Amino acid sequence: MGRSNKPTPLSPSTTGPQPSVHSEQGRVVARLPTGDSVEILLYGATVISWKSNGKENLWVSKAAKLDGSKPVRGGVPIVFPCFGPPPKNHATSSLPQHGFARSSHWEYLGSSSSESGSLARGGDDSIKLDFGLSHAQLSEDAKKQWPYAFGLVYSVTLGGKERTLQTMLRVSNQGKESWEFQMLLHSYFGVDDITRCQINGLGSSTYIDKVLDASQHTQSTPSIAITGEVDRVYTSIKQDTTSIVENGKPRLDIQRDRLVDSVVWNPWIEKAKGMSDFEPKDGYKNMVCVEVGAVDGWQRLEPGETWEGGQIVRSHL
Numbered sequence: 001m002g003r004s005n006k007p008t009p010l011s012p013s014t015t016g017p018q019p020s021v022h023s024e025q026g027r028v029v030a031r032l033p034t035g036d037s038v039e040i041l042l043y044g045a046t047v048i049s050w051k052s053n054g055k056e057n058l059w060v061s062k063a064a065k066l067d068g069s070k071p072v073r074g075g076v077p078i079v080f081p082c083f084g085p086p087p088k089n090h091a092t093s094s095l096p097q098h099g100f101a102r103s104s105h106w107e108y109l110g111s112s113s114s115e116s117g118s119l120a121r122g123g124d125d126s127i128k129l130d131f132g133l134s135h136a137q138l139s140e141d142a143k144k145q146w147p148y149a150f151g152l153v154y155s156v157t158l159g160g161k162e163r164t165l166q167t168m169l170r171v172s173n174q175g176k177e178s179w180e181f182q183m184l185l186h187s188y189f190g191v192d193d194i195t196r197c198q199i200n201g202l203g204s205s206t207y208i209d210k211v212l213d214a215s216q217h218t219q220s221t222p223s224i225a226i227t228g229e230v231d232r233v234y235t236s237i238k239q240d241t242t243s244i245v246e247n248g249k250p251r252l253d254i255q256r257d258r259l260v261d262s263v264v265w266n267p268w269i270e271k272a273k274g275m276s277d278f279e280p281k282d283g284y285k286n287m288v289c290v291e292v293g294a295v296d297g298w299q300r301l302e303p304g305e306t307w308e309g310g311q312i313v314r315s316h317l
């Protein structure tokens, strides 16, 4: 006997063109009726393109490896379960810099789209893509280096009305012992000219300056100009949004969701020269990394516990 309260299948909206999703050759591409799009590589679940209004918001090196042989130099690589070189005498100490998430093959779990109707009628079409990674999917090396039962679900939502990209990471402990992790969404944002940009929203925060022997400082000015190599880890930030402003106009607003740390990174001339996958060599002029995360100390998860954090980025392109 059929259930009388059986849910009816979601019917496609009759208001016009619908968001589309296309998945092939290790990539998933989603497109909204506005033309805005997002492209994710299953390798690392790395967002490698996010277009608003026909223009690219992210920076990807021309020499980036997209064949799974190396983490992608650009886009939004996921840093997990350790940030930077792991400390000695920690459970992550055998892992490579920034952990294994950015160099693992993730599974595409599917998509869901909003039901709020077309943009023309005031709705906000959006499409969410989910990706998963668990211990069983890791390489044999990574399994040995970090032998914990974990589950990651990474949700990438492309929003039409506000021209947003939301990227959220859910971490769960599926094992019988507790473990610790750090995470960071290592976004490389594209700009026309870094010398005309300011980074706002970090005023009064304390940061570790990796360029100055990891010394601690307080951000005394409300805006940061990038005029040389920058590698700073801002912690316990009070403002929830960091903005990239170019030529005095807002370009991107990066809103943290349940995260209070952010790294600001630009390798500038010498460091860019030293990276074989960084091209063109003067590409540092066209990018800045603003990376939201939980990297100050460690997040501990007990068996059965789940943690979530991420960002909503709004493009003004």
Ligand SMILES: O=P(O)(O)OC[C@H]1O[C@@H](O)[C@H](O)[C@@H](O)[C@@H]1O
Pocket: 084, 097, 098, 186, 210, 231, 232, 263, 265, 291
């Ligand atoms: O070259 P990788 O491993 O992708 O790291 C790039 C940069 O990532 C940043 O998050 C770090 O703060 C930098 O110190 C590091 O150089």
